[in-house]
Amino acid sequence: MAEVKLSSKNQIVIPREVRAALRLKSGDRLLLVVRGDTAILLPKPKKYSRAVVGMGKGVYPPDYLEKERESWG
Helix, strand or coil, X not given: CCCXXXXXXXXXXXXXXXXXXXXXXXXXXXXXXXXXXXXXXEECCCCHHHHCCCCCCCCCCCCXXXXXXXXXX
């Protein structure tokens, strides 16, 4: 956790340890996600397809896809 201050120009400086942990460098794009009263800062993925791989793993029962495909035919 790191504390930052909002400047009079509505800017913040990302502390060195945070930049190092996220492997950020000058010019990188970031995403700011707001959830209620919480803001989450994330590095923007270069390829969204790679960023979401495996996110659904374990969410559906093992035979879900098979049953879904059978219902189409």
